[in-house]
Amino acid sequence: MKLFLNVNPSNGLPVYRQLVQQIKGAIGSGKLKPGDQLPSHRELALELVIAPMTVKKAYDLLQAESLIIMGSGKGTFVSSNAQMISPSNKLIRIQEKINQLVIEASILNIPLKDLIEQLKEEYSKIENEYKERNSK
Amino acid sequence: MKLFLNVNPSNGLPVYRQLVQQIKGAIGSGKLKPGDQLPSHRELALELVIAPMTVKKAYDLLQAESLIIMGSGKGTFVSSNAQMISPSNKLIRIQEKINQLVIEASILNIPLKDLIEQLKEEYSKIENEYKERNSK
Amino acid sequence: MKLFLNVNPSNGLPVYRQLVQQIKGAIGSGKLKPGDQLPSHRELALELVIAPMTVKKAYDLLQAESLIIMGSGKGTFVSSNAQMISPSNKLIRIQEKINQLVIEASILNIPLKDLIEQLKEEYSKIENEYKERNSK
Amino acid sequence: MKLFLNVNPSNGLPVYRQLVQQIKGAIGSGKLKPGDQLPSHRELALELVIAPMTVKKAYDLLQAESLIIMGSGKGTFVSSNAQMISPSNKLIRIQEKINQLVIEASILNIPLKDLIEQLKEEYSKIENEYKERNSK
DNA sequence: GTGGTCTAGACCACG
DNA sequence: GTGGTCTAGACCACT
Structure with a gap:
C-alpha cells in the first residue's frame, strides 16, 4: 500500500x-x-x-x-491500543487543542453556534471517509 | 478596553x-x-x-x-486602513485548527457529542473571563 | 508447570x-x-x-x-548447577527499580500511602493471574 | 549552581x-x-x-x-507545573513502573511485605534529602 | 534490513 | 547565545 x-x-x-x-x-x-x-x-x-x-x-x-x-x-x-486510552484521559489529551480553537474563535468573534456547525461538518466528513474505506 | x-x-x-x-x-x-x-x-x-x-x-x-x-x-x-474580515472568511481561518482537532478526536474515538460538550464548556469559561475583565 | x-x-x-x-x-x-x-x-x-x-x-x-x-x-x-539467590540479594536486585519509582513519585508528589495501595493492587492482580494459570 | x-x-x-x-x-x-x-x-x-x-x-x-x-x-x-498534573493522571503515569516492579518481585518470590518495607525506606530517604535541602 | 544511539557540523529564528 | 531544525554520516544490537 x-x-x-x-x-x-x-x-x-x-x-x-x-x-x-x-x-x-x-x-x-x-x-x-x-x-x-x-x-x-x-x-x-x-x-x-x-x-x-x-x-x-x-x-x-x-x-x-x-x-x-x-x-x-x-x-x-x-499501534492497536490507540483507542485503549482511558476515557477520562482522552478528553484531556485534546483539551489543549480545544482551548486554542476557542481562543482563536473568540478573537474572531465567531459565535459558538457556527463553531459547532463547522465541527459537525468536519466530523461527518472524516467519518464518511472512514466508512468508505472500510466498506471497500 | x-x-x-x-x-x-x-x-x-x-x-x-x-x-x-x-x-x-x-x-x-x-x-x-x-x-x-x-x-x-x-x-x-x-x-x-x-x-x-x-x-x-x-x-x-x-x-x-x-x-x-x-x-x-x-x-x-x-489604523483607519484596517478592514473587517467577512464572516465567511472567519471560519476559513480556523478551519485548519478544526480539522486537526477532529483528526485527533477520531484517533481517540471521541464521540462528537463529547467534543461539542467540551467545546461549549471552554467557550463559556472564556466568556466569563472576558466579562470579568470588562467589569474591572 | x-x-x-x-x-x-x-x-x-x-x-x-x-x-x-x-x-x-x-x-x-x-x-x-x-x-x-x-x-x-x-x-x-x-x-x-x-x-x-x-x-x-x-x-x-x-x-x-x-x-x-x-x-x-x-x-x-x-541445570543442577543452578543456585538459589539469598533473600538479601533479592532485594538488591530490585532496589534500582524501587529507587526510580520513588523518584517519579516524588516528582509527582504522590503520597506514600497511594503508592503502597497501588502496589498492593498490582500485586494481587498478578497473584490471581498466576492462580488462574495453575488451575488450568 | x-x-x-x-x-x-x-x-x-x-x-x-x-x-x-x-x-x-x-x-x-x-x-x-x-x-x-x-x-x-x-x-x-x-x-x-x-x-x-x-x-x-x-x-x-x-x-x-x-x-x-x-x-x-x-x-x-x-517547570513549575510538574505537580499540577491531575491526581488521577499521576498514578497512571507511574503505573507502568509499578507493574514492572511487581513482575520482577513476583519472579524473585519477594513477599509483598518486604517490597513495601523497602519502598518505605527509599521514600523516607528521598524525603529527608528534600527536607534537608529546603531547611538550608 | 531494522531501529537505537551518537557524532559533528550547518543554518535559522528568537530574545 | 539560545533553542529548533536539518543533514550526512557512523557503529551497534536486534530479528
Missing part, C-alpha cells in the same frame, strides 16, 4: 511535524489501520528526499503518543 | 507571531476598531509577562502592514 | 535479555528447580508471541552460563 | 537516558527546584564531553514529560 505523504521543506511548519500531522490524519481517517506496517524511516527518507533522522524524529513523536510501535529489527507498525 | 490576548511561550509558534495573529484577528473581527489605542509595548509586555522586545517586534510587523500606527511619544493606534 | 514470563517489546531492554533476566530470576527464587523442563523455544515463542530466534538466543545465553542444558531432541532442562 | 551530572558512555543505558534519569532524580530530591535554569544543551555537552544533540535529546524527553521548559532564546528551566 502506498502512503500519500508529501512534505514541503519551506512551509513554516517543520518537516517532521508535517509528517506527524499527515500520518495522524491517515490513522484518523482509517487510511492506516492498527497493525499496518509503515515504511522504515530510511526508506521513507529516500522517497521524500530528506534526511533519515528527520523521519525518525517524526516516528519518535508518534511513538511517544502510542500511535505507532517501533521495534528494533522488526519494523514500525500502527 | 482590555485586550483579550493570550500567549503560550511553548507553543511552537513564536510569541511575537502569536501576538500579530491575535491582534490581526481582533481588528478583523471588530473587537478593535480604527482609532482605538493599543497599550504601549512595555505595558503589554508586563501584562503578558513576556519581554518588551517581543511586543515591539509584533507591533513593528503590524505597522509594516499598515494595520497600526506607532507615533513616537503619542502611542499606538489602530 | 506454567512459566510466569512477561515480555514487553518496546521496553528499551531487548526482548531476549528480558527473557534471560526473568528465567534467571525464576531459577534463583526457586520457581524453577534443577531438573525442571523448560518449554521448547518454539513453544515459548508461540506463547509469548515473539520470534523463535529470540527465545533461542536467550536459551543459548542461559546455557553458556550453565544455568540450563539444551539436549538435541531431548528438550531443555534447568 | 553546579549540577552533579556524570555519564558513562558504555554503561548499557544510553547516555541521553542517563541524563534524563539523573535530572529527574535532581528534581525529585529538590536539588533542582521549579524555576531553576539548566545549562544550555551546548554548554552541558561541552562539560560532559558529548555531542550537543545527545543532551538535547535528553532535554526533549524531559520537556515531553513537562518537567522542564525550553524556550527559544531564553534558555531551559525547571
Whole structure:
C-alpha cells in the first residue's frame, strides 16, 4: 500500500511535524489501520528526499503518543491500543487543542453556534471517509 | 478596553507571531476598531509577562502592514486602513485548527457529542473571563 | 508447570535479555528447580508471541552460563548447577527499580500511602493471574 | 549552581537516558527546584564531553514529560507545573513502573511485605534529602 | 534490513 | 547565545 505523504521543506511548519500531522490524519481517517506496517524511516527518507533522522524524529513523536510501535529489527507498525486510552484521559489529551480553537474563535468573534456547525461538518466528513474505506 | 490576548511561550509558534495573529484577528473581527489605542509595548509586555522586545517586534510587523500606527511619544493606534474580515472568511481561518482537532478526536474515538460538550464548556469559561475583565 | 514470563517489546531492554533476566530470576527464587523442563523455544515463542530466534538466543545465553542444558531432541532442562539467590540479594536486585519509582513519585508528589495501595493492587492482580494459570 | 551530572558512555543505558534519569532524580530530591535554569544543551555537552544533540535529546524527553521548559532564546528551566498534573493522571503515569516492579518481585518470590518495607525506606530517604535541602 | 544511539557540523529564528 | 531544525554520516544490537 502506498502512503500519500508529501512534505514541503519551506512551509513554516517543520518537516517532521508535517509528517506527524499527515500520518495522524491517515490513522484518523482509517487510511492506516492498527497493525499496518509503515515504511522504515530510511526508506521513507529516500522517497521524500530528506534526511533519515528527520523521519525518525517524526516516528519518535508518534511513538511517544502510542500511535505507532517501533521495534528494533522488526519494523514500525500502527499501534492497536490507540483507542485503549482511558476515557477520562482522552478528553484531556485534546483539551489543549480545544482551548486554542476557542481562543482563536473568540478573537474572531465567531459565535459558538457556527463553531459547532463547522465541527459537525468536519466530523461527518472524516467519518464518511472512514466508512468508505472500510466498506471497500 | 482590555485586550483579550493570550500567549503560550511553548507553543511552537513564536510569541511575537502569536501576538500579530491575535491582534490581526481582533481588528478583523471588530473587537478593535480604527482609532482605538493599543497599550504601549512595555505595558503589554508586563501584562503578558513576556519581554518588551517581543511586543515591539509584533507591533513593528503590524505597522509594516499598515494595520497600526506607532507615533513616537503619542502611542499606538489602530489604523483607519484596517478592514473587517467577512464572516465567511472567519471560519476559513480556523478551519485548519478544526480539522486537526477532529483528526485527533477520531484517533481517540471521541464521540462528537463529547467534543461539542467540551467545546461549549471552554467557550463559556472564556466568556466569563472576558466579562470579568470588562467589569474591572 | 506454567512459566510466569512477561515480555514487553518496546521496553528499551531487548526482548531476549528480558527473557534471560526473568528465567534467571525464576531459577534463583526457586520457581524453577534443577531438573525442571523448560518449554521448547518454539513453544515459548508461540506463547509469548515473539520470534523463535529470540527465545533461542536467550536459551543459548542461559546455557553458556550453565544455568540450563539444551539436549538435541531431548528438550531443555534447568541445570543442577543452578543456585538459589539469598533473600538479601533479592532485594538488591530490585532496589534500582524501587529507587526510580520513588523518584517519579516524588516528582509527582504522590503520597506514600497511594503508592503502597497501588502496589498492593498490582500485586494481587498478578497473584490471581498466576492462580488462574495453575488451575488450568 | 553546579549540577552533579556524570555519564558513562558504555554503561548499557544510553547516555541521553542517563541524563534524563539523573535530572529527574535532581528534581525529585529538590536539588533542582521549579524555576531553576539548566545549562544550555551546548554548554552541558561541552562539560560532559558529548555531542550537543545527545543532551538535547535528553532535554526533549524531559520537556515531553513537562518537567522542564525550553524556550527559544531564553534558555531551559525547571517547570513549575510538574505537580499540577491531575491526581488521577499521576498514578497512571507511574503505573507502568509499578507493574514492572511487581513482575520482577513476583519472579524473585519477594513477599509483598518486604517490597513495601523497602519502598518505605527509599521514600523516607528521598524525603529527608528534600527536607534537608529546603531547611538550608 | 531494522531501529537505537551518537557524532559533528550547518543554518535559522528568537530574545 | 539560545533553542529548533536539518543533514550526512557512523557503529551497534536486534530479528
